[in-house]
Amino acid sequence: MSLPILAVNELAMSFGTLEVFRSVSFSVARGETLGLFGKSGSGKTTIGKCIVGLERPTGGEIRVQGANILNMGKKEFRKLRPKIQIIFQHPETSLDPRMKAFENLIEPLKLHSGLKQDALLKWGEELAELTGLRPEHLARYPIQLSGGEIQRIVLARIMALSPDFIVADEPTSMLDVSVQAQILRLMQKLQRETGVSYLLISHDLEVLRKVCHRIAYLDNGTITSIENIKRDVKR
Ligand SMILES: Nc1ncnc2c1ncn2[C@@H]1O[C@H](COP(=O)(O)OP(=O)(O)OP(=O)(O)O)[C@@H](O)[C@H]1O
DSSP, rough: OOOEEEEEEEEEEEEETTTEEEEEEEETTTTTTEEEEEESSSSSHHHHHHHHSOOOOSEEEEETTTTEEGOOOOHHHHHGGEEEEEEEESSGGGSTTTTHOOOOOOHHHHHHHHHHHHHHHHHHHHHHTTTTOHHHHTTTTGSSSSSHEEEEEEEHHHHOOOOEEEEEEETTTTHHHHHHHHHHHHHHHHHHHHOOOEEESSHHHHHHHHOOOOOEETTTEEEEEEEEEEEEOOO
């Protein structure tokens, strides 16, 4: 059996005297969407931040294809980091308001790929097409875009890095229902085409049941159950 893309083992986190969670364990297979459900303040976002290195847990392990990222040196982690991405509830915070949408889209490629301008533009156009962005969207500044369009730019930016794993923290909770469905369908399409795995964080069980392969329930500092939803993982 192949290693899970992500395995979280007995993760613990306290902020000072506040114990947020004490033993969180789950794993995510390649091409799988695992939902993470829990009430407000249970620590869902903190778990996501620990996975991408934005917070350091107080205990436990986070293994990416078997390697514990908490034991990695800075250099080794920096090499892995483009492969594990996070998208937030307020996606506009990850865009530069002074750059047009297309420049925002190709920015990570510029930083990480070393591609020349022509190749950058071509790849950027392909990503825009893949994520359903039209040329008129690409010529606008973030403030001139709707929430759904911004979330598409954010997804296109992330897909440019060919990630293995995306933590999606309430990615659609700010969108109205029809746009929410479009973005969830886009995430599923990207998964079918690239095999990317998601940890989808939400307090909306209906959304999780629609798109996840399994749902992990976080309560009282631990994962109390993992529900299987009937859906095959395509790898
Ligand atoms: N950097 C921090 N310093 C101190 N406390 C923090 C920090 N980050 C989060 N917390 C606290 O940890 C707890 C868990 O927060 P977290 O944002 O992970 O919960 P959540 O389950 O994502 O909540 P929500 O569903 O409301 O977004 C909260 O009580 C929060 O106030």
